[in-house]
Amino acid sequence: DQQVKQNSPSLSVQEGRISILNCDYTNSMFDYFLWYKKYPAEGPTFLISISSIKDKNEDGRFTVFLNKSAKHLSLHIVPSQPGDSAVYFCAASAVIYNQGGKLIFGQGTELSVKP
Amino acid sequence: GAVVSQHPSRVICKSGTSVKIECRSLDFQATTMFWYRQFPKKSLMLMATSNEGSKATYEQGVEKDKFLINHASLTLSTLTVTSAHPEDSSFYICSARGQGHTEAFFGQGTRLTVV
Numbered sequence: 570d571q572q573v574k575q576n577s578p579s580l581s582v583q584e585g586r587i588s589i590l591n592c593d594y595t596n597s598m599f600d601y602f603l604w605y606k607k608y609p610a611e612g613p614t615f616l617i618s619i620s621s622i623k624d625k626n627e628d629g630r631f632t633v634f635l636n637k638s639a640k641h642l643s644l645h646i647v648p649s650q651p652g653d654s655a656v657y658f659c660a661a662s663a664v665i666y667n668q669g670g671k672l673i674f675g676q677g678t679e680l681s682v683k684p
Numbered sequence: 685g686a687v688v689s690q691h692p693s694r695v696i697c698k699s700g701t702s703v704k705i706e707c708r709s710l711d712f713q714a715t716t717m718f719w720y721r722q723f724p725k726k727s728l729m730l731m732a733t734s735n736e737g738s739k740a741t742y743e744q745g746v747e748k749d750k751f752l753i754n755h756a757s758l759t760l761s762t763l764t765v766t767s768a769h770p771e772d773s774s775f776y777i778c779s780a781r782g783q784g785h786t787e788a789f790f791g792q793g794t795r796l797t798v799v
Contacts, residue, residue, distance in 0.1 A: 611792055613728070672718065674720075674728040
């Protein structure tokens, strides 16, 4: 049972344009959501997060939007840069329920930003 | 962000031998550590969660006698793959989370190849 889903395995965007990566979840107990960026043969790097009490969090070029009623979140990168090319994972956490905050990851979306 | 160091980054071992992977939090105390496994072009699969000083909690389907996890201190957790077989070949990643923090920081990952 895939509790966190990223339905687009890949996304290609032109440099300077907006990249929008999507993520859906099924477990209503999730109360914290994170986005990670991963290069091949490296561990994921934390990008940005959002608590379920908010619907938007912004950090520089990165903005995460959360729609709790739709159980959907998205990561916007604007403007996109070639260095943003990587695999992006969304992750969800429920601090209250078992194991105190383990992260459940989506399948990842490979972003390619073309010059 | 906080630094998590994972060692070794690559290891090749013979079938039937055991391999130990170390995960250290360098600049914070990791009350919780997570071990993940990633198959090619797949998501990060949580294997187990460990809290310092207590036994690890394994996810369904993960053999605890095969994947031994020790979290003896607030800065070190180890994963030992016992009696490794070629199907254990994978990319293993640890992450660590400090008390009161929701973000987990990842190590660089370990590429295990069993021949």
